Amino acid sequence: MLVPAPRGELSASLLNVLHAGPQATAAMYGQLDETAARALAADPDVLRSDDLQLTLFCLYELHYSGLDGIDPDMEWQPELIRVRRVIEAAFEAALRRTVPVPRAPAPEAEAVASTLFRLAAEDHGPSVSRFIARHATTDQLREFLVLRSIYQLREADPHSWAIPRLPVGRAKAALVEIQADEYGGGRPERMHSHLFARTMAGLDLDTRYGYYLDQAPALVLASSNAMSLFGMNRRLRGCIAGHLAAFEMTSSIPNSFYARGFKRAGYGPDVTFYFDEHVEADAVHEQIAARDLAGGLAESEPELLEDILFGASTVLTLDAMLGEEQLAAWKEGRSALREASPTGIDMQTLAADAAASGVPA
Structure with missing residues (x-):
């Protein structure tokens, strides 16, 4: 980088x-x-x-x-x-x-999954995806991709730290299943980071990892840093499992809105395929992540349940904070990017x- x-x-x-x-x-x-x-x-x-x-x-x-x-x-x-x-x-x-944590259920897979689904369904503030679907200009679509590129161009890497940190069993198997899809199932051209780069290229953006880092606000970095914090510290393995679960559970519907926004602006499948792919893939992933990854980990290590919920809520809280800043800028006619050379x-x-x-x- x-x-x-x-x-x-x-x-x-x-x-x-x-x-x-x-x-x-x-x-x-x-x-x-x-x-x-x-x-x-x-x-x-x-x-x-x-x-x-x-x-x-x-x-x-x-x-x-x-x-x-x-x-x-x-x-x-x-x-x-x-x-x-x-x-x-x-x-x-x-x-x-900063992050509110819901009351912990019994450390049973279905109970944990139900709690996570309820948490994901709550109103967490303004919706960037709905704004993009209905109102975003081409410049705002480009800014959206620039901000997302800080994570998406290495998509899955932060969560992969959890693989050697989870016990052999249901949770580890679920995580590997999800990550295998993120990395394209052995096909480089199907890696989600590669698909996102294709989307960026379709809007004439530079696809080198970290190229736009100087333009990313602090909250964008904080969102990425939270994943690294959770993934790279074994004691926080519950947090990274919960983080990935909420990440997958709040992905399918927003990606359908993102696809709609880019199609509204006249972009074709070369640009929208990344979002269309996530609508289908994450609808499956959310079930695996909630029940087998988060729920399975809670059953095998009940002492991690609070951290599983904290990790999940961290995704939602930081996304809401960032979305609020991003939409406030756009609605005021300002750029959501930092004023800096990339x-x-x-x-x-x-x-x-x-x-x-x-x-x-």
Whole structure:
């Protein structure tokens, strides 16, 4: 992924360390620690903090495809893991303060599934999908794809962290079944991330992963970071299972509205196939996810039930918050994107910063 432009003192400090790579000095790591502490103290709204969310996103990205020009060994640099854990703790605390969790049912598959279906059916705020179906302009359709690209171009990867973390049995089998479909069932051209890239290409958008990261608001990054937080921490395996369940359970109907909006604007099957595919696939996935994944996990590990519900509610809460901001911008005639260049930070600038810190580029 292209290295993004920093959004504040903390992300700038992180990118400086990453560019220095294994030659980063103790002073540089000390500055990163101090900057993180100041950023967390100064900005209580962690979910909407551009600087904190971008920093966490970049730290997570080291464990995915990596950052362009950054030494792969930085993935397991202990000092970076320490900083990530500090930000993660504040992020998780903010989510637990913000996300309402329904009353837990009995840890039985059908009871858990019923609770999740009721939760998914509740009114969670303005509907972006209905707006797109009826009103969105071509520019707004392009913005919608840009915002979604932060997750969709690597669709399924964050949830796949859960596979080795679930016990052998019903829940693991259900997760693998869902993920196999997400990855195209062995056919690269059917991978959902590839299908989304086709949709973007149909609107003349760049399909490189992370190309539009600089234009993504903090809540878009927070939504993606929540998946990584849940997936990469074994103790939160219940959260990632619940997250995927709610993700699948709230996908089929919205995707039918998205398809309708793009068809209304005159786009053909090359653009709408991604959404049409999800209408059918996710109608099946939601049943597997609710009963076998979430319900099966609750039966095998009842102590995870609260986290399953928390993970599910996190999807709905963050989507509602993001949708409210997005629709408010569009209805006021504004762009829902951040005003920033999508081309990434100039690596020469980072090299100069590193040199100024006494580290050879």
